[in-house]
Amino acid sequence: MKYREAAYYQPIENEQVRCLLCPHRCVISSGKTGICGVRRNRAGRLLAETYGHCASFAVDPMEKKPLYHFHPGMLIFSVGSRGCNLSCRFCQNHSLAHGQPDTHYLSPRDLVASVLSRAPESIGIAFTYNEPLVSFEFLLEASAEAAQNNLKTVVVSNGYINNEPLQKLLPLVNAFNIDLKGYSQEYYQKFTGGKLEQVKRNIISAKNTGCHVEVTTLLIPGENDDPQEIERMAAWLAAEAGRDVPLHLSRYFPAHKLDSPPTPLKTMEQAYHAALKQLDFVYLGNAPELDKSSTSCPRCNTLIISRSWGKVTIENLNEDSCAVCGKELSIVS
Ligand code: SF4
Known part of the structure; x- marks a missing residue:
């Protein structure tokens, strides 16, 4: 190795x-x-230690990252390694984040060559599954190699990195999905071992450098699901990153060290309506029963993109605008 x-x-x-x-x-x-x-x-x-050590590969729909406003309906080659710098008690990927999975060495050039030859339908590479930022050197070099080969780079991350390395990485990243795991430092400390303020700063930095940014919050019952707190979080996002930043509220299921029951559907709905007071695009993840994963125009309410049980259909999108009223939407396609 x-x-x-x-x-x-x-x-x-x-x-x-x-x-x-x-x-x-x-x-x-x-x-x-x-x-x-x-x-x-x-x-x-x-x-x-994990430079080039790849543990998991798949060709996924972009929506699975989740990214709903970045090349909707397209496929992306997804790769993960091992390691994570947060210690979330509810980690949904703990066998990669905190385990010792078998890995396979690929140089950045090998990785890009294998995407081009084995998954030509993919528009790029998503670094995901574990925390990609802890393999910073590989992420940086593989992203540069991807850009040279006209592939997009997507990073699905907890956003927990210092400013200097983040600034070095940002020009090479086309889209980020960043976890904003909760909206109080007490919650961050208790459930993740990290600091909220640094993650907030990094969301703003990514957005300010022109990266496409979407944000995900996993709702843990009784811990970070208070509708007033969700609304405060959404208001902060709207003020600092714009009303059009997509927010994914994801339903928790028991995993890793947390065995409390799944987030009630009613809680998911309350959180959705609270966030929607402040933001134009709010989606519910892991809750297909509630059917809150399609995109509608925030001005005229026309259905823009329908998403139902894994099927994505572009309905009324004209480049990046609503095909009916012309409102610009934060959709990269
Ligand atoms: S500072 Fe962060 S990235 Fe560095 S060793 Fe510690 S957890 Fe890992």
Whole structure:
């Protein structure tokens, strides 16, 4: 297996290093990894242990990322590795995020070549499943290689990274789906081990650099599902990133360390209506019964894109505008 020296770290005494990739700023002794489990100190050098180590592949609909306003209905080659720098008790992908899955080495060039030859219908590469940012060096180089081959780069992420590496990555990323896991620091600390403010800053940075951004919140019953808090979160998004940022409210099912029952459908509906007071596009994920995954024009209410049980149909989209009233919509197609 190949390893790459990590970017963004500094040596400190006794062969210890401080990793500067994410806000944890782990101090790591020789032989150990940081919180993410994949950046390891070897005798005073920090190695990116998962460089090129791919654990999971699939050709997915863009909607599955979820990205509803970025090339709707298209397919994207999706790849994941292992490791994550948050420790969400409800992690829906913990076997990759916190396990030791088998991996297969691909250089950035190999990865792009394999997308072009094996999945020519894909418009690009989505780095997803585990947390892509902890494999920062591979993500950066594979995204550059993808761009050179006219492939889009999508990153599905918890958004937990320091500003300097984020700024380096942003010009290479076409679309982000960033988790905003809740809207209080208490919730972030209790359920993820991270800091809310850094994630908020990074959502704004991504948006300000012209990246297409969608946001996802997994609703945990009794923890982050208060409609007033959802409305405050949506109001913040509208004020800082624009009313047209799509927000995906996703229904929780028991996973990893959390075994409380799934989010009630009624809670999902209440959250939907609370967010919709502030934002133009709110979608419910993992709740097909509620049928809140289609896109309608916020001005004339015309159905723009219908999504039903995995089927996506473009109904009334004229480039990036409503075909009926002409309102510009935040849809990249
Ligand atoms: S990327 Fe990993 S090692 Fe680096 S600071 Fe974050 S959790 Fe720690």
